Amino acid sequence: MSLIEKTxxxxxxxxxxxxxxxAQIADAFLAAIKAREPKVKAFLLVDEAAVRQQAEAVDAKRKSGAKLGKLAGVPVAVKDVLCTKGVRTTCSSKMLEHFVPPYDAHVVERLKAEDAVLIGKTNMDEFAMGSSxxxxxxQQTTNPWDTTRIPGGSSGGSAACVAACEAPVSLGTDTGGxxxxxxxxxGIVGVKPTYGRVSRYGLIAFASSLDQVGPFAHDVTDAALMMEVIAGHDRRDSTSVDQPVPEYTKSLNTPVKDLRIGIPKEFFDEGLDPEVGKIIEASLKQYEALGAKRVPISLPIGSKFAVAVYYIVATAECSSNLARFDGMHYGHRTKTKADLIATYSKTRGEGFGKEVQRRIMLGTYALSSGYADQYYHKALKVRxxxxxxFDAAFGQCDVILGPTSPTPAFKLGEKTDNPLAMYLSDIYTISCNLVGIAGMSIPCGFTAGRLPVGLQLLSPAFDEDRMFRIARMYESATDWHTKRPVV
Amino acid sequence: MSLTLDQVKKVAALARLELPDADLAKMADQLNAILGYVDQLASVNTDGVEPLAHPLPVQNVFREDVPVPSLPVDAALQNAPVRLADFFGVPAVFDTDEPVSH
Known part of the structure; x- marks a missing residue:
């Protein structure tokens, strides 16, 4: 097994x-990037010299006998929504084409403090708005298992680069999945931490009550290791919670006794691809074989209305957050000479892509005088x-299991002209953000067409340690996490 | 209820977004499709339900008011589209004979 396939x-x-x-590890991944990027297109920026320099510094530190960090010499890719000091950060937007942050995001500081090697910035849906x-x-990132298909989104670059073995782990952000x-x-592991578990400082905001930073990895152990590094209190984000961070990797291999898995019946209704449904059912049987008990539950309101609530709450928050992009302090400014207001409008008309504009429009409308009660306040009540x-469901079970996505990866271009169809692909993941709990996806099989399928685990808030143990139970009984695509 | 072209124009003005006229009809159609879907929220009985704006049970978070270093001026201005001395250069807000900076 070559270095790039290692965890x-x-x-x-x-x-x-x-x-x-x-240095050898960095070279191996840089070579993989060179060979595979023409097909995968996961990275927006890779500075080879800077990568080698960081790796050599780790080797020198090891030689000197100094204590090394938890991620010493491990290449980590970072979604281009996270600020990196002195390194261009674009959010995949023309608005920030030349933006060079003067500071690091909290999570980037944490990676550096643990001697990780930052290997590059990854592609995403503009301002994290999208599912493909x-x-x-x-550029268009592809799915390493089938390059005619989408990698998912919005953290598509961070997922694809790990799947394609261009980086062993990466960071993404999760606002609705x-x-x-x-x-x-x-076909990899991805974690959406509890709201408040990870600082959002230096994360360019999309929807502040929903956004969280989390890891991608080949397996649960690596994901837990990444969480140990990035989780924890930060005074610069007043929503980051001051609660000790468990040593997730220590408890990981202790199975949860008398595990009760909640199965929401609505997650298996129409809309779920039958082949995905069968694979999820097989993974539930695997849990039963491990001693878990199924608890039938029902989430009727969330299953029916979460997407509608989300597209009001998230767009309302984005219309407010993205007001900062006015061409005055940083980012794009129109070249057309105009007065102040017209300069704002032209700048934003030129700098934002179609989906971002659509969401700003929707959010502005939902918050506008005369409509805020009908849309925004109504959505908050349904939230x-x-x-x-969910609170009631977690009274009956330890974890909620189901499919992460209703379908496997769809074809490039299949849903670009139908925003609503695209939004509905997040139907199982969105509630987790609205209620602020923890969630993750782990690989659980392949369709006949060799496309990966993910099993979603939803856990009560601040229960990541038990969620990782439950995920590891399944993982240690299966080998899906060891599969790598031929790129 | 669906959005008219005039309403779309009004929302775009509120959002400070200059949209080409040719895009307005498509934008209206797409917003109306999404709003049509969102309108199903009206069927949920929310009488007496407290709105939930934020998932954490935190209200205000306080800390000691201790000064810490801020960004140096040059770092704060390094991304300015137009820098004038130690300031951000912006178009004139009031009528003036001064040239507008871009």
Whole structure:
């Protein structure tokens, strides 16, 4: 098995035992990027010299006998929505084509503090708005399992680069499923942490009450390791919660006894691809074989209305957050000479892509005088009902299981002209963000056409440690996480 | 209820978005399709339900008011579309004979 197919945990062991250096690892991944990027197009930026320099610094630190960080010499790819000091950060938007942040996001600081090697910035749907990475202003990332298909989104680049073995782990962000859905469609692990578990400082905001940063990895162990590094309190994000971060990797291999898995009947209704349904059913049987008990549950309001609530709440928050892009302090400014207001309007008309404009329009309308009660306030009330429904469900079960995505990866271009159809592809993932709980997707099989399928686990807030143990139970009994595509 | 072209124009003005006239009809159709779907929220009984704006049970978060270093001026201005001395250069807000900076 070549270096690029290894997990981060294996790469750490190889360095500790002297079988590989950080520089050799960096070179192996840079070579993979060179060979595979023409097909995968996951990265917007890879600075080879900077990557080698970071790796050599880790090797020098090891030689000096200094204590090394938890991710020493592990290449990590970072979604281009996270600020990296001195390194261009575009959000895949023309609006930020030349933007160079003067500071690092909290999670990027954490990666650096643990001696990770930042290997590059990854492609995404513009401002994280989308489910296929087709809304990038720059390039089309493909699915490494079938390059005629989408990788999922919005963190499509961060998912595809791990699936394609161009990086062992990466960071994405999840506002309505943007980590879990691409993880599922690319056959890897993706985690959406509890709201408040990870600081959003330096994450360019889309919808502030929903956004969270989380990891992509080949397996649960690596995902848990990444969470140990990025989770924790940060005074610069007042919604980051001051609660100790468990050592997720220590408890990981202890199975949960008398596990009760909640199965929402609505997750298996029409709309679910029958082949995906069969694969999910097989994984539930696997859990039963491991001693888990099924608990039939029902989430009628969330299943029926979450997408509608989301497309009001998320667009309302985005219309407010994206007001900052006015061409005055940073980012694109129109070249057309005009007065102040017209300069704003021209700048934003030129700088934002179609989907971003659509969402700003929808959110502005939902918040506008005369319509806010009908749309925004109504959506917030239904959001409360969805939270109540999840609270009640977790009284009966330890984890909620179901499909991550209703279908496997669809073809490039299939849904670009129908925004509503695209929105409905997030139907199983969206409630998790609205109610602020933790969720993850783990690989659980392949369709006959060799496309990966993901199993979604939803867990109560701040229950990531148990969620990882439950995920690891399934993983240790199966080998889906060891599969790699031929790119 | 569906949005008319005039309403779409009004929302675009509120959002400070200049949209080409040729795009307005398509934008209206797409917004109407989404709003048509969203309108099903009206069927949910939410009498007496408290709105949930935020998933965490936190209200205000306080910390000691201790000064910490801010971004240096040059770093703060490094992405400015137009820099004038230590300021962001912007088009004139009031009528003036001064040239508008771009």
């Amino acid at each position: 981060a945990t294996e790469l750490l062991a190889l360095q500790a035992s002297g079988q590989a250096t950080a 990475t087709e809304n990038s202003a720059y 943007s980590i879990r859905q691409p993880a599922a469609l690319c 409360r009902l969805i939270k109540n429904e």
